[in-house]
Amino acid sequence: MMKKDRRSFIKKLGIASVTAAVLPSTFAAETKHVNILNRHLLADTTKVLKIALIGAGGMGSSDTNTALEHKNIELVAVCDLYDARLDNAKKTWGSHLFVTKDYKEILDRKDIDAVIIGTPDFWHKQISIDALNSGKHVYCEKPMIRNIDEGQDVINAWKKSGKIMMVGSQGMSSLGNEKAKELLAEGAIGELNYAEGFWARNSPIGAWQYPIPKDASTETVDWQKYISISKDRPFDPLRFFRWRNYLDYGTGMAGDLFVHLFSSLHFITNSLGPNRVSSTGGLRYWKDGREVPDVQLGMFDYPETKEHPGFNLSLRCNFVDGTSGGTYLKLVGSKGSMDVEWDRVTLKRNAGGASDDPFLAEKAKEGSNQSDRKQIMPPLETVYNAQDGYKGAHYDHFANFFDAIRNDGEVAQNPIFGFRAAAPALLCNESYRKNEFMGWDPEKMKRV
Template sequence: MAGAASAMVPVAFAGEEPKAISQMKRNFESPADKELNIALIGAGIMGSQDMNTALQHDNVSIVAVCDLYDGRLDSAKEKWGQHLFLTKDYKEILKRKDIDAVLIGTPDHWHKQISIDAMNAGKHVYCEKPMVHSVDEGKDVIDAWKKSGKVMMVGSQGISSLGNEKAKELLAEGAIGDINYAEGFWARHSPEGAWQYNVPEDGNTKTVDWERYISNTTDRPFDPLRFFRWRNYLDYGTGMSGDLFVHLFTSLHFITNSLGPDKVSAMGGLRYWKDGREVPDVLLGMFQYPDSQQHPGFNLSLRCNFVDGTSGSTYLKIVGSKGSMDVKWDEVVVKTNQKVSSNDPFMEAQAKMRGDAPDRKKILPPNEMVYKVEPGYKGAHYDHFGNFFRAIRENVEVVENPIFAFRAAAPALLCNDSYFQDKFIKWDPVNMKLV
């Protein structure tokens, strides 16, 4: 705590600006002398954002796009060039020799199979979170990754943020003491935030390959809502926890080095969006983290609300024995609950020279310290792809490999299971299996 308090002293004076979080200490930039050709499989909202971010890096080119809706394929050529190879069959992309890596932005129920097929075909993989659609898929992806020797990165980009990195450093330094509790909150109040995605007028069986879309799940007649608003349905999506809790698990596990909880429970309900969806719009999760080599035991509370009339906020709070941290991707706020005298040796020496009385008041470090990113920071999403491309070019580890990603996805997916089965679920975070 003394070291952390000392680090806080410079902002003890009124009017001082928040302390800037330095640019990445981990080198996420990679030499761009090796050109990488990439393809996008799933060109919806997140897949397109991923590709736009990936293309901000030097010597990275897009050569192909796969999607099951004609409108997205047409849009891909408008956004990224007439040269693109377009298809509705992802296996045609995997056969191409000119593709080094694929970005997978499909609905969750296709993540496992496309990832495995891509690595078996010799492609590096960037797959959107959650890595899998159910916990029983995790081992297959991990085994395929180990066997392939390829790089696989999962897309919970907050792990690559300066905010996460600074929080990890502060916790290790003892800035808030020993962790005993954490909580996270994700709230939205907008049509898009509630997964009311646009359904195009020409979205029909002539423009959508519905049979391919449902080929690995329940056979149903064509339903444009199940295709374009897939997050609302369990056959294709993973609910609020698979979409949003997984981000919070990823950040928490990175900051604390945790392997995950051993007990999961959840409650919630459909409070507002009664539009035929199968998943709740309010979800509360409770998780127990056991004593481990990485950290003492603690409890985690996660909340998600799609009916938030205040427009809500997103944060992760980590509480320790001496203080707390509010962690965002571009900011960390440290709050302490103890008044600690400055340990500046110069101040102590001056006090002795003056012969100060023992009860003379001392200058104190602040009880709140704000760290913000420096201007010009390109963001967690950019750094996440930088890490991915560097791993490919230099054969080094990524920050979010399939093992780490599965340990973040599993408790999120089990949160759904707890909600729908109305029971506690026990999980072995070390061996990554149900108990």
């Protein structure tokens, strides 16, 4: 995507092009520069939008709090299957709220413009389709689906509805991603040939060991409604409150975390996705009855397209990480590399320096006069930091969503994009379980 086209695209998303102001270097080396990334919102926020939350757990509540930071957004209803979450919703957001355990009561209301879906993954497809069919705009947490076969159903419902649907991999709307997209298009790292991503956690909550309320029972949880589209099982608070650990309800590490990295990578590179997927891993530490690994590795082949050359992607996820965890996405090209974070990009360019490999360094000396060799310079490094007071990618993702509703615009992660980000993550899980490579057609969005 050329620079002018990229700015036009970002403007359609309701946010101005990211700008970078160069500051004097604060580092000793003259080859390192620091820039500040600035966000200038273009959206008209005067129209009041009324929203409802379906699924008031940790992520649904976080989404709602972020949504309410925006001007003229009103929360009018909340749905959850656990009594205490409904009580807490009224304490947090107001006693005026309509609360229910039946999401269809929310969809029947005419005063709601949009819904936020923060339920466990296995409910995403059904509630999204029902919401679109009822005339609501939809913000659905990632991954958009739990099974690949569900993707086209959501896409078809979205197209038929004429409504806005945003998938919630919020990091892709970040200043960091937008700057990385611009730098790659301008050839800052040359020709892309490799990318890698890493996500690590080292805490019980980070590893999905969510607290189990003392009052958890069939008196406080509508268990039958929860499992109504899944297997019939007796009440199990672990499967309700720690649902990510179980195949009936969640999508494992890949669906929870790899999908974020796919979303950012596809946004930056304009890629439709890989055509070959493989994955391995294991249950190394959290032997608590979970059905998914706590260490997972993925390898992906991205074919050459008109948008980018062929390249390879490596992803890793670790829930037993002794360094307390972290995340990053790195893009490597023929002339340099970029470390991409949501509020920062570090660009490193090859200045023809010596290799760190002692064998290669020794071989380079052969046949050369060391006294005649030019002084080796380190790779040029430029850092792009988000401006002070930057409200973050989560805020920007909702800014895009609300602007698209108000102005009949576009969103960065519509269901087609969301499907292409979810599919390789879900194929990771299949590859892990079957111990084989998985084929995928990223353009036609179907198995091979």
